[in-house]
Amino acid sequence: MSKPDKPLKQIHLAAHFPGVNNTTVWADPEAGSQIDFSSFVHLARTAERAKFDFLFLAEGLRLREQNGLIYDLDVVGRPDTFTVLSALAAVTERLGLAGTINSTFNEPYEVARQFASLDHLSGGRAAWNVVTSWDAFTGENFRRGGFLPQDARYARAQEFLAAAKVLFGSWRGDEIVADKESGVYLGDPEAGRFDHHSEQFDITGRFNVPRSPQGRPVIFQAGDSEAGREFAAAGADAIFTRHGTLEAGKEFYADVKGRLARHGRTHDELKILPGVTFVLGDTPEEAEEKAALIRRQQVSGQTAIKLLEQVWNRDLSAYDPDGPLPDVDPDPGEHTVAKGRASVRQHGDPLAVARRYREIAEAKKLSIRDLIIEVSSRQSFIGTPESVATEINHFVQSDGSDGFILVPHLTPGGLDVFADQVVPLLQEWGVHRTEYEGTTLREHLGLSADTF
Numbered sequence: 001m002s003k004p005d006k007p008l009k010q011i012h013l014a015a016h017f018p019g020v021n022n023t024t025v026w027a028d029p030e031a032g033s034q035i036d037f038s039s040f041v042h043l044a045r046t047a048e049r050a051k052f053d054f055l056f057l058a059e060g061l062r063l064r065e066q067n068g069l070i071y072d073l074d075v076v077g078r079p080d081t082f083t084v085l086s087a088l089a090a091v092t093e094r095l096g097l098a099g100t101i102n103s104t105f106n107e108p109y110e111v112a113r114q115f116a117s118l119d120h121l122s123g124g125r126a127a128w129n130v131v132t133s134w135d136a137f138t139g140e141n142f143r144r145g146g147f148l149p150q151d152a153r154y155a156r157a158q159e160f161l162a163a164a165k166v167l168f169g170s171w172r173g174d175e176i177v178a179d180k181e182s183g184v185y186l187g188d189p190e191a192g193r194f195d196h197h198s199e200q201f202d203i204t205g206r207f208n209v210p211r212s213p214q215g216r217p218v219i220f221q222a223g224d225s226e227a228g229r230e231f232a233a234a235g236a237d238a239i240f241t242r243h244g245t246l247e248a249g250k251e252f253y254a255d256v257k258g259r260l261a262r263h264g265r266t267h268d269e270l271k272i273l274p275g276v277t278f279v280l281g282d283t284p285e286e287a288e289e290k291a292a293l294i295r296r297q298q299v300s301g302q303t304a305i306k307l308l309e310q311v312w313n314r315d316l317s318a319y320d321p322d323g324p325l326p327d328v329d330p331d332p333g334e335h336t337v338a339k340g341r342a343s344v345r346q347h348g349d350p351l352a353v354a355r356r357y358r359e360i361a362e363a364k365k366l367s368i369r370d371l372i373i374e375v376s377s378r379q380s381f382i383g384t385p386e387s388v389a390t391e392i393n394h395f396v397q398s399d400g401s402d403g404f405i406l407v408p409h410l411t412p413g414g415l416d417v418f419a420d421q422v423v424p425l426l427q428e429w430g431v432h433r434t435e436y437e438g439t440t441l442r443e444h445l446g447l448s449a450d451t452f
Ligand SMILES: Cc1cc2nc3c(=O)[nH]c(=O)nc-3n(C[C@H](O)[C@H](O)[C@H](O)COP(=O)(O)O)c2cc1C
Pocket: 057, 058, 059, 060, 061, 100, 102, 130, 131, 132, 133, 134, 222, 223, 224, 225, 226, 227, 228, 229, 240, 241, 242, 275, 342
């Protein structure tokens, strides 16, 4: 726990809309639509009731495929981020609204315009998670096709963000006079003028959205490579990370916070927020039992085979998920089986992964399905409300993170139990707000108002 002379950190909490990912269970009787607006409203209102910092939308710009077919073992299809967040701005008052928007396939002018508009509509609650995307497969949906190799994407992201910041900064906020007596509307004829030239962008003109309440949206980053971490340290306000265990969290936290000084930034200017799942029960045993059931819902026999195919990089449909691992080795060639998934990149050397899987399966006598459940487990907090609140608090006070982006497994009611049972404990312990103190997301996150 924290040293007695160190004040307790406030825990930043956010809600990830449980949409297209392999933890969302769509087949549960309690699962609802991931498209209906009522689902977004439900999650947003729960998060706001629990005084969360923001609601977070991930993005995928192409439907995932496996063996040439749409991957419908997970939820399929999602509506456009700006449309959803704009509508949510009207039915919430304080909750931040964070959208994942790609810097590889868009243009700075249109993205800056959309975020500045969202910031106006929401009264200063907009955040932009700048992602670069990893695959040419997604790029095929766009005019230029799958352009830009991996290492060039961060170069573009840096330039994209720099260009967007120029656009956001092209209005100072005092240009509009709108004096009905004199008939003068604009007090500064230079309003919105910009001129930005870099390797990727050569843009000159006028930005047509006057300065928004936050000046610019809060900037998130969500990539884990060396380039991604540097990008975050140089210019992001927060990172969405996968480092959800305390040990990995501490390492990541120290690494990224350690980079800030080199960029002339202080320790508190970048918040680190791992995406985590949770399962609650009245007793530890009940929580464990529920967690095991949820894992089996998340990893059906068919899902287990499909996930194994992503490592083996070949068709394994003839195998029995309740039987042993295939005796053939993975195909070490280029990944061709699954398209549009981050996990494909993360598997690393397939032969080494297969060897590790075989060792685990043999040692624990696991079938294919049980092995996949074991190795793909992402439930970070399992227990009673009291033990989960304690663990979350310990994680943050030990500098494993500054808070969490919670990923419920059910749409849209999956966060309710957390809001009702865990949040009140954190509030009682003085580590989570009982009321919003500010109106902007920047204020919720404890970030300085000086955005440029
Ligand atoms: C926790 C996490 C969440 C991400 N969420 C998204 C997402 O919703 N949409 C997307 O296109 N990319 C997403 N990404 C991908 C990254 O933005 C990035 O493009 C990718 O990880 C490649 O960068 P890297 O090599 O630095 O990891 C996510 C990455 C991480 C680590």
